[in-house]
Amino acid sequence: MFCLFLAFPGTTRAENGLLISSSRGISPDKIPLELPLKVDGKDYSFSRSDALNLIQETSQLFPDPNYRSEIENPDFCLYKKSLNCRLVFPYTNYAHIKKAYVRSLKTENIKTFLQNLAQKTDTGPVNAKLQMADGKVSVFALSSPGVQLDMDKSEQAIAEYLSQGDFKTTLALPVKKTDPEVSTDSIENLGINTLIGEGVSDFHGSPKNRIFNINTATQRFNGLLIKPGEEFSFVQNLGPVDGEHNYLPELVIKNDKTEPEFGGGICQVSTTAFRAAIYSGLKITMRQNHAYPVNYYNPQGMDSTVYIPRPDLRFVNNTPGYILIETRIEGTKLFFDFYGTSDGRSIKVIGPRITERGSDGSMKATFSQEVYDKDGNLQRSDVFNSSYASPSKYPHPGAEPVFTEKPKDWSKNEWDNYKKAHSL
Numbered sequence: 001m002f003c004l005f006l007a008f009p010g011t012t013r014a015e016n017g018l019l020i021s022s023s024r025g026i027s028p029d030k031i032p033l034e035l036p037l038k039v040d041g042k043d044y045s046f047s048r049s050d051a052l053n054l055i056q057e058t059s060q061l062f063p064d065p066n067y068r069s070e071i072e073n074p075d076f077c078l079y080k081k082s083l084n085c086r087l088v089f090p091y092t093n094y095a096h097i098k099k100a101y102v103r104s105l106k107t108e109n110i111k112t113f114l115q116n117l118a119q120k121t122d123t124g125p126v127n128a129k130l131q132m133a134d135g136k137v138s139v140f141a142l143s144s145p146g147v148q149l150d151m152d153k154s155e156q157a158i159a160e161y162l163s164q165g166d167f168k169t170t171l172a173l174p175v176k177k178t179d180p181e182v183s184t185d186s187i188e189n190l191g192i193n194t195l196i197g198e199g200v201s202d203f204h205g206s207p208k209n210r211i212f213n214i215n216t217a218t219q220r221f222n223g224l225l226i227k228p229g230e231e232f233s234f235v236q237n238l239g240p241v242d243g244e245h246n247y248l249p250e251l252v253i254k255n256d257k258t259e260p261e262f263g264g265g266i267c268q269v270s271t272t273a274f275r276a277a278i279y280s281g282l283k284i285t286m287r288q289n290h291a292y293p294v295n296y297y298n299p300q301g302m303d304s305t306v307y308i309p310r311p312d313l314r315f316v317n318n319t320p321g322y323i324l325i326e327t328r329i330e331g332t333k334l335f336f337d338f339y340g341t342s343d344g345r346s347i348k349v350i351g352p353r354i355t356e357r358g359s360d361g362s363m364k365a366t367f368s369q370e371v372y373d374k375d376g377n378l379q380r381s382d383v384f385n386s387s388y389a390s391p392s393k394y395p396h397p398g399a400e401p402v403f404t405e406k407p408k409d410w411s412k413n414e415w416d417n418y419k420k421a422h423s424l
Contacts, residue, residue, distance in 0.1 A: 030167075031048045031051055031052065031167055032048060032167055032168075033047065033048050034046065034047055034048070035047070035048070035050075035051060035167050035171060036168075036169070036170040036171065037170070037171045037172075037173070038170055038171070038172045038173070039117070039121045039147075039149060039172075039173050039175060040121065040147050040175050042121070044117060044120060044121065046171065050113060051162065051167075053106070053109055053113070054105055054106055054109050054110050054113065054158065054162065055103060055104075055105060055106070055162060056103075056104055056105075056106050057102065057103050057104075058102050058104070059102075064097075064098040067097075067098040105158075105159055105162065107155075110155050110158055110159075111151070111155070113158075114149060114151055114154050114155065114158075114173075117149065117173075118148070118149040118151075121147065121149050121175070122146075122147060122148050122149060123144075123146055123147050124146045124178075125143070125144065125145050125146035125178050125179060125180035125181070126143055126144045126146075126180055127143055127180045127181055127182040127183075127225055128141060128142060128143035128180070128182050128183060129141030129222070129223030129224070129225075130182075130190075130192070130223055130225065130324050131222075131223060131324075131326060132192075132324065132326055132337075132339050137190065137192045137193075137324065137339075141223060143180040143182060143183045144180065145177040145178055145179055145180060146177065146178035146179075146180070147175050147176075147177055147178075148175060148176045148177075148178065149173060149174075149175055149176075150173070150174040150175055150176050153173075153174040154173040154174060157171065157172070157173055157174065158171070158173075181225075181227060182225050182227075182322070190225075190321060190322045190324075191320075191321035191322065191340075191341040192321065192322055192323075192324050192339050192340055192341065193339075193341065193342075194339065194340065194341070194342045195337055195338070195339055196280045196281075196319065196323070196338050196339065196340045196341075196342060197276050197277070197278075197279040197280025197281070197282075197337075197338040197347070198276055198279060198335060198336065198337050198338070199271075199272045199273060199274065199275030199276030199277070199278070199279060199335070199336040199338075200272065200275065200333060200334070200335055200336075201268055201271050201272045201275065201296070201297065201333070201334050202296070202298075202332055202333050202334075203265070203268050203296050203332050203333075203334060204332040205295070205296075205332075206265065206268075206296065206332070207250065209248040209249060209250040209264065209265070210250045210264055210265035210268075211265070212248050212265075213247050213248060213250055213263055213264060213265040213266060214265045214266070214268050214269060214329075214334065215329065216245075216246050216247055217238060217241075217247075217263070217265075217266045217269040218269050218327045218329065218334065219327070220237065220238055220239060221237060221238075221269070221273065221325050221327050221336070222325065222326060222327040223324070223325070223326070224237060224324075224325045225322050225323065225324055225325075226317040226322065226323040226325070227317065227322055228317055228319065228320060228321060228322065229316070229317060229318075230316070230317050231285060231314055231315070231316050232277075232314060232315055232316070232317065233312055233313075233314050234270050234273060234304075234306055234312055234313035234314070235306055235308055235309060235310075235312040235313075236312075238266070238306070238308070240308075241262055241263035241266065241308060242262050242263075242414065243262055243410065243411060243413060243414025243415075243417050244411060244413055244414065246417070247262045247263045248262065248417065249261060249262055249264065250262075250263070250264025250265050252264045252307075262414070266306065267290065267294075267297075267303070267304070267305050267306060268296055268297075268334060269334065270304045270305070270306040270313045271297050271302070271303045271304050272334045272335070272336045273304070273313060273325075273336050274287060274302070274303070274304035274313055274315075275302055275336070276325075276336035276337070276338050277315040277338070278302070278347075278349060278369050279347055279349065280319075280323070280338045280340075280347070281318075281319075281345050281346075281347040281369070281371040282315045282316060282317060282318060282319075283315060283316040283318050283380070283382075284314070284315045284369075284382065284384070285314045285315060285316055286311070286312050286313060286314035286315075287304045287313055287314075287384065288304065288305050288311040289301070289303055289304070289305065289386035289387070289388065290303050290305045290388065291305075291388070291389055291393075291394060292361065292362070292388050292389050292390060292391040292393070292394055293361065293363055293388045293391070299352050300352065300354065300363065300365045300386070300388070301351060301352030301353070301354070301365030301366060301367050301384070301386045302352050302367060302384075303386070317340075319340050319341060319342075319343060320341050320343050321340050321341030322340060322341075323338050323339065323340040324338070324339040324340065325337070325338060326339060343373075343374065344373065344374025345371055345372060345373055345374065345379070346371075346372045346376075347369065347370070347371055347372075348369075348370040348372070349367060349368070349369055349370075350367060350368045350370065351365075351366055351367030351368060352365050352366065352367035352386075353365065353366065353367070358390065360390035360392060361390045361391045361392065362388055362389050362390040363388050364385070364386065364387050364388070365385075365386045365388070366383060366384065366385045366386070367383075367384055368381060368382065368383045368384070369381070369382045369384070
């Protein structure tokens with residue numbers, strides 16, 4: 001915590017070391033409506049009201065030999081209530097007491113201002129996005145460092161800016177930068193040189209909104225990197241699913257029924273990613289099958305449903321190097337290719353096979369993943385069981401409903417995208 005007192009023209013130093021001004025205060029009219037503020041080269045709002053909210057003015061008495069006091073009780077030290085006041089100020093000063101204004105900064109207000117500003121300015125580091133071309137890794141999206149407002153230095157910078165009173169100059173707040181784990185100039189050291197696994201699924205027969213959502217979600221994963229030992233979360237890397245992020249309403253399994261919701265079809269993407277992880281020999285740490293069998297995910301038993309925030313699809317990169325995810329769509333087939341560094345492992349997938357089938361469409365399925373090292377020794381064997389209920393337990397609305405009026409909980413952008421997709 002600190003309390004800085006602002007020095008303005010015509011100030012006098014009191015006995016306690018604080019700068020005291022004889023001015024009547026800061027005129028709001030002298031402060032521009034908007035002050036120039038930059039963080040990492042970008043402009044941000046710093047208004048007159050913001051600045052005034054950071055400053056407080058309090059009156060105080062002090063001795064001025066050039067001023068004749070009109071105060072009835074000139075006992076300055078009685079007012080100061082300081083034990084050593086009478087030693088520091090001789091009695092002759094008592095007739096020269098003047099009122100002035102002390103300008104100080106509201107420390108807590110500065111902290112609040114900076115905390116609110118940091119929500120707009122702070123960003124995490126972004127890894128370079130890569131792709132495989134002719135057996136080599138190349139960059140298709142550059143990396144960028146993370147930016148974090150330096151709170152302590154920014155408090156000091158604001159104090160100096162306000163004390164100087166030159167509001168035409170730009171207030172540039174300092175930041176801390178964090179390098180990304182994978183920078184544009186470090187791709188040669190990643191050791192990505194071979195295809196270690198591939199996942200495939202077919203979304204033939206999907207309606208247009210579902211196809212649109214599959215394309216949107218698939219793009220989120222193209223070029224992502226998974227570092228060695230990292231647990232990959234599908235939901236975390238997917239991000240928000242709504243109309244603002246370019247998704248359309250489509251059928252999802254939710255609340256004991258099948259109903260339209262933004263992002264329907266994303267499970268096609270998670271299922272394909274799950275299969276790529278299986279065939280790469282990665283350790284699956286979280287996976288859940290769908291509530292009932294869905295034809296899009298044939299063969300049954302190798303699907304993975306996701307919904308924000310749960311259930312999620314998670315797996316660990318247990319290979320010796322980074323894994324690069326590359327996605328592609330060919331016709332109605334979706335591919336997830338995992339590139340990385342081979343450690344000589346081999347993967348055997350047994351199944352999937354249906355173990356039980358009910359007349360109502362319910363079923364159970366299973367498959368196993370066996371991972372062998374370069375010498376042919378079994379390192380791990382995992383079994384994945386799936387239990388599907390009857391589709392009749394989840395009423396299906398049939399044809400996709402078409403709204404003619406904007407739902408109350410939709411934004412204007414979501415409604416505009418929906419009307420465009422349905423030619424309304």
